[in-house]
Amino acid sequence: MDAETVDAERFGPYRIEKLLGRGGMGEVYQAYDESHKRTVALKLLSPHLAADEGYRARFRRESELAARLREAHVIPIHRYGEIDGRLFIDMRLVEGSDLAAVLEQEGLLPPQRAVAIISQVAKALDAAHADRLIHRDVKPSNVLVSDRGEDSDDDFVYLVDFGIARATEDEQGLTKTGSALGSFDYMAPERFLEGTIDRRTDVYSLACLLYECLTGNRPFPGDALPVLMYGHLNSAPPLPSRTVGGIPQALDEVLARGMAKRPDDRFPRAGDLASAARRALRTPPEVPQVVHQSGPVQLTQPPPSVSGPHSLGPGPANRPPSYPGLVDHPGSGPIQPAIPGFSLPRTGGPQGPSTGPSPLPGQPGLTRGRAALVVGLVAVLVAAATIWALLLTGSDPPVNTATSTSMVSATTTRPTIMRPPDPPDRLLALVPADFPRGQCDAEELEGDGDIATISCGASRTQPGPAASGFYLYPDAAAVRESFETDMQTFDLEEISDVSCTADAGYSTYEMDGETAGFVACRVADNDDAVIQWTQDEFGFYGVVNVRGGEPALAGLFEWWTAHHPVSE
Secondary structure (H helix, E strand, O other), X not given: OXXXXXXXXXXXXXXXXXXXXXXXXXXXXXXXXXXXXXEEEEEEEOHHHHOOHHHHHHHHHHHHHHHOOXXXXXXXXXXXXXXXXXXXXXXXXXXXXXXXXXXXHHOXXXXXXXXXXXXXXXXXXXXXXXXXXXXXXXXXXXXXXXXXXXXXXXXXXXXXXXXXXXXXXXXXXXXXXXXXXXXXHHOOHXXXXXXXXXXXXXXXXXXXXXXXXXXXXXXXXXXXXXXXXXXXXXXXXXXXXXXXXXXXXXXXXXHHHHOOOOHHHOOOOHHHHHHXXXXXXXXXXXXXXXXXXOOOOOOOOOOOOOOXXXXXXOOOOOOOOOOOOOOEOOOOOEOOOOOOOOOOOOOOOOOOOOOOXXXXXXXXXXXXXXXXXXXXXXXXXXXXXXHHHHHHHOOOOOOOOOOOXXXXXXXXXXXXXXXXXXXXXXXXXXXXXXXXXXXXXXXXXXXXXXXEEEEXXXXXXXXXXXXXXXXXXXXXXXXXXXXXXHHHHOOOOEOOXXXXXXXOEEEEEEEOOEEEEXXXXXXXXXXXXXXXXXXXXXXXXXXXXXXXXHHHHHHXXXXXXXXXXXXX
């Protein structure tokens, strides 16, 4: 049976319905299995492969290995064999698209979604590796993303196409067909050098897959084999945080280890890479530190201490009456809220919409706080670049000619002093990546022990928050005290599990199996749907809200679970 004549025909007990895809190894069809009364995905391998006795032997062995895998993220294989001289695999039909199509449509994925997807692929790989099966072709087109139902925003993915996989004890000769098998864009260095292939080979490809999900680009660009081969063998793994804003720098370290040139330097298991990636999402990006090597020693002022009773009640003594952050800064006009008509509802009294138009992000009126942050970061980067240049050249730091002789002599013995990041910079690093950093503004302190306050307006992903506020506290005890006081103010009770679909309340939540903080859902007096949460380890407190009352609460909670990941 010729490949071009399969459409609209029968193949053994299968009635071919439509072509789903075609690749170098064959075609995949949607077909109806009349023997078992079910619709399946039927892969028919190219006819010339059945004529290769070596390949036929490998196909039978590896199909048997793949068919016995029972991990939820491995596409189930119903049966396999040969009909009329054509090798075939009968698999479950998954409604959805492959990851390559998702990336082509969306460009790149938020870090939380990217890590969630590769975590599921890692489970499939670890199951295969435990059964001594190496996939060898981990790539976007071999990851199927099932259609997400109306009641869920979570992806469920399957790893498919173990057609070029091999058992770990197979001899190299059994796997060769005259050329390298797999996709060069994701191929580990040892594959090019005909080195030992084991599960760490798949770990390398999984790291390449994660990089592409985060950035929308393959790790080593190029179409020609020599270019790709050079990149995988010689070029340092690219750093996603330098390509796309909002990616934690801790993910750079995960990918650098996952794509290490030597297998011994990689994660030993795919699951280890996924666990490290999930931990990296909880690690705030590093903020450059200013190095003082000359001139007078200057230390930053400690954060102001807050005395008096802890209170979140309404009134001018504690908070502005409507919008926290709607305050006058000396020498500037009022800083307007990021979204007109929305408040950041942490105060205990009734709140209403703003009384007049306020600019959208990026328009006049949101410049003062943002400009201060940008100028501060530019100054940090310039200072760091200067010090780095001096270190490279071995030159002495420049001396201000206006400085007195005694000051110059003092700089020759003064130790280097590292200034820790200011609280607003630390807080900005903890804000979920779905909020563009350019629209975040520093605000006046709440006065309940916080050391930094930022408002960031609406999220990129919509439906999602229309307004947001973020607060930094000195430690876990301080942020818990603030949260518990808010719960008393809003008369919220602790419940066993927060889903934001039933009664309002609060509970703890977990990340990687450990309690990370509290999360609360409620509807404010002005009918805003509100979610508040803490990340105790960092003293972080977040508040997001959107118009719509109780019907909007479930959607806001879905956004929160997608962009502030909870462990499985």
